[in-house]
Amino acid sequence: VLTDEDGFCTIKELLPGGPAEACRELEPEDVILKVAQGDGDFVEVVNMKLSKIVELIKGPKATVVRLFVKPGKNPSDRNTVRITRDRIKLTANLASATIHEVPAPEGDRTFPIGVIELPSFYGAAPGEAKAKATDDLEELIGKLKDLGAEGIVLDLRRNGGGFLSEAVSLAGLFISRGPVVQVKSTDGKIRKKFDFNPKMAWEGPLALLVSRYSASASEIVAGALQNHKRALIIGDKATHGKGTVQSMIEMNAPYLYALKSDKRSAAKITIQKYYLPSGTSTQNIGVVADVPMPSINEFLPIGEADLPYAMKWDEIPGVNYRRPVEEFR
CATH class of the missing domain: 2.30.42.10 (PDZ domain)
Structure with a gap:
């Protein structure tokens, strides 16, 4: 894998x-x-x-x-x-779901909880016919509903990111319209990404499992649902802290093209930065868990802040929007 x-x-x-x-x-x-x-x-x-x-x-x-x-x-x-070579599966697994009977606080019964593991925000480029994380998740939620799930846990602990468009669409499965992320470019312009689809795949109790390995698009979804007060974030004290976007820029100096070698030089530079609807960045700090759990990850140098010359955390103005009081029952 x-x-x-x-x-x-x-x-x-x-x-x-x-x-x-x-x-x-x-x-x-x-x-x-x-x-x-x-x-x-x-x-x-x-x-x-x-x-x-x-x-x-x-x-x-x-x-x-x-x-x-x-x-x-x-x-x-x-x-x-x-x-x-032999028969082998090379790509990471798609979203999968299981259902578990969990003891009720009273101790006199159990209730079913659906757990969905999402390894990445996979999707398709324009014109490609490939599986999409949002479509798969919506289908799994439907199956968990049929099985009587009373709550859903979305596991993003090993999810390192993926397509931004899928992150926005997937967050929309749990909210009925609203901002999901703000993207600031090097020229200072800020683009706000909204979910405009009022349809919600799941309106019930929702928890997200995160870790220091939850990065990029995972942090966008976790942070957005936390901003919307839609989900409880559980796991490591904070996520990875990758709130930037990089691009490969080919070096086009004329003398490079005179080289006989097929190799060319390029520079990987940061061109954008992510911010949550509240205006806070996910850079370095990540998304802070509502319910932190003890973890060895806290002591390992695996976060964005552990990298040399990591960009600093900052914030921009939040998005003004209104959420219906009766939205989450």
């Missing part, structure tokens, strides 16, 4: 019995830097779309693919791993 972590293709899980697991040379958190077909030349995959990387790794059964890997346990090393 592969995920994209800030442009690096990272192995999150090895499927039991699959060729990657069988080779005994890969482990979770290893980073794939290059991919080669058989004995051919390596292709660098840093900052490449995950779907393109998947296409490079996939291939006919019994053929060979080579991976140039940075081990998660020893990032200073580089290994070449040779894998003979």
